[in-house]
Amino acid sequence: MHELLERTIKEASDYFQNFLIHEYSNKSALHKIDGRVKLVSTVVFVVLAVSTFSLSKVITILLFLLVISAIAGLNMKRMFERIWLFTLFSFIVVLPLSVYNPLYGVIFTLRVAASLIAVQMLIMTTSFADLCSSLRYFKVPKTFVSALWIAYRYAILMFRELFAILLARESRRVAKGSHMDLWRKGGEAVGLFFLRSFERAERVQLAIEARGGNVVEYRGKIKKLDLIYSTIVGFTAFWWVII
Amino acid sequence: MHIPDGYLDLPIAGILYILSLVVLGYSIYRLRDEKFTPLFGIVAAAIFAAQMLNWPIPGGTSAHFVGGALAGILLGPYAGSLAMAVVLTIQCLVFADGGITALGANVWNMAVINVFLGYYAYRAFERFGKSAASFIAGWIGITLAAIFAGIEIGLSTSFGYGLSVTVPVMGLWHGILGIVEGTITAGVVSYIASSRPDILEEKAAPGKTALAVIAAMIVVSPLFAYAAELVGYSEPLENAAEMLGLSENPIYEGLLPDYTVPGIDPYTGTLIAGIVGTVIVLALGYVMARYARTT
Numbered sequence: 001m002h003e004l005l006e007r008t009i010k011e012a013s014d015y016f017q018n019f020l021i022h023e024y025s026n027k028s029a030l031h032k033i034d035g036r037v038k039l040v041s042t043v044v045f046v047v048l049a050v051s052t053f054s055l056s057k058v059i060t061i062l063l064f065l066l067v068i069s070a071i072a073g074l075n076m077k078r079m080f081e082r083i084w085l086f087t088l089f090s091f092i093v094v095l096p097l098s099v100y101n102p103l104y105g106v107i108f109t110l111r112v113a114a115s116l117i118a119v120q121m122l123i124m125t126t127s128f129a130d131l132c133s134s135l136r137y138f139k140v141p142k143t144f145v146s147a148l149w150i151a152y153r154y155a156i157l158m159f160r161e162l163f164a165i166l167l168a169r170e171s172r173r174v175a176k177g178s179h180m181d182l183w184r185k186g187g188e189a190v191g192l193f194f195l196r197s198f199e200r201a202e203r204v205q206l207a208i209e210a211r212g213g214n215v216v217e218y219r220g221k222i223k224k225l226d227l228i229y230s231t232i233v234g235f236t237a238f239w240w241v242i243i
Numbered sequence: 244m245h246i247p248d249g250y251l252d253l254p255i256a257g258i259l260y261i262l263s264l265v266v267l268g269y270s271i272y273r274l275r276d277e278k279f280t281p282l283f284g285i286v287a288a289a290i291f292a293a294q295m296l297n298w299p300i301p302g303g304t305s306a307h308f309v310g311g312a313l314a315g316i317l318l319g320p321y322a323g324s325l326a327m328a329v330v331l332t333i334q335c336l337v338f339a340d341g342g343i344t345a346l347g348a349n350v351w352n353m354a355v356i357n358v359f360l361g362y363y364a365y366r367a368f369e370r371f372g373k374s375a376a377s378f379i380a381g382w383i384g385i386t387l388a389a390i391f392a393g394i395e396i397g398l399s400t401s402f403g404y405g406l407s408v409t410v411p412v413m414g415l416w417h418g419i420l421g422i423v424e425g426t427i428t429a430g431v432v433s434y435i436a437s438s439r440p441d442i443l444e445e446k447a448a449p450g451k452t453a454l455a456v457i458a459a460m461i462v463v464s465p466l467f468a469y470a471a472e473l474v475g476y477s478e479p480l481e482n483a484a485e486m487l488g489l490s491e492n493p494i495y496e497g498l499l500p501d502y503t504v505p506g507i508d509p510y511t512g513t514l515i516a517g518i519v520g521t522v523i524v525l526a527l528g529y530v531m532a533r534y535a536r537t538t
Contacts, residue, residue, distance in 0.1 A: 101403075112247060120339060147326070148284075201282040205281040
């Protein structure tokens, strides 16, 4: 069981850092832009990046994204830390094909890198509450957005619950079991964890009803800075089209 | 199994978005009268946390489970697919795990195929015992979801490998990992069956018609993807005309002739024409809706 516990704590700690890091990252100009504008811009950037195999277009979108991120004051080191692994993975996946067509390997990898940067620009500068409000503004069903919001808010609590169960099991362990034993006990631990999550869901439902419901709605207005950013995105798309 | 941006062709990604939205929309519709939000919100958080659990595998490595079949067994296919869609959306929007353009495909594979097939496999084999049924459900759910992911990226011309590579690689690898998925699913279900058997009582499931439609959509989704690829790169009628030596003689070319913008390269032109067309249709729809409301 100790192997499982160690791995879990290590993995979850890594994820926790990523999970909340954008909430604490330095404020940049992009942080001040409306979540709706950033969400649409991200979709535009990703579509532009993945809808072409022209090297000049892919490099254009990549350069625009990097310049916008740098000028806006995003932490570029942190951004590269977050994108390098999957970019490298994508390069390795298409490496055998790159032997015959090196340009394909380069363009494929750059497309993935550009998409990842576009998504990171959104993630690093937008709170999850803003994202949920933006989704509601774009008419994503309330049921789905509310579930997203609850899942996000309770994820940390559920991690703690899981740790508590695992630690309790570990403290009761008197001998190191076989692999089969480990898996069986692990299954039981996760079973207990799901039972507790059901019971918590019941309590949360009652609490929500007692407080008069849980509505995520958008109240912000489009500002001058949002229009400037939209113009930059529009200009990027225009430049992408004409080259 | 999360497909990132850049691996799928846009027509295929678009088709899978539509298929996923149809099933999720129907699931929300079926759950409209139930107070399910906290339940699948918190179960989604629990699945999300449980995905962090790495099970040691002999040989010094480890694997984690996806939880699609488990979500289906515990919540039923509708709430289960919504819970998985919530997990995948958070993974996409918070961790950049899975692409924005590929979210439709990821939801289709892991929140529709994995959940629905897992749920029905469990029901089909339940008479042989809950543990055996949940093992099969966990294994078959993740393996088939991976095979569908292989088909989707194999059909995409953006991804240089064809179906003959992507399907066996995804299917075989996940077929092996699926043993871990099945074992964990069986462990969880057995524990819940002994502690709270009421949770495993039969959940709201699709009626025969809805089930037939969803099953048909799952079966033909690779064909949809294939058709999207065909439409994206060639027009069958134009091919036929070319074979017969016929040529177009239009009376009026239109503002965006042949879905292109004069003076701009065809691919970009088609993209712009598509956006313009969508905006026009949306605007007309909005005007008609306003008109219908006032009359």
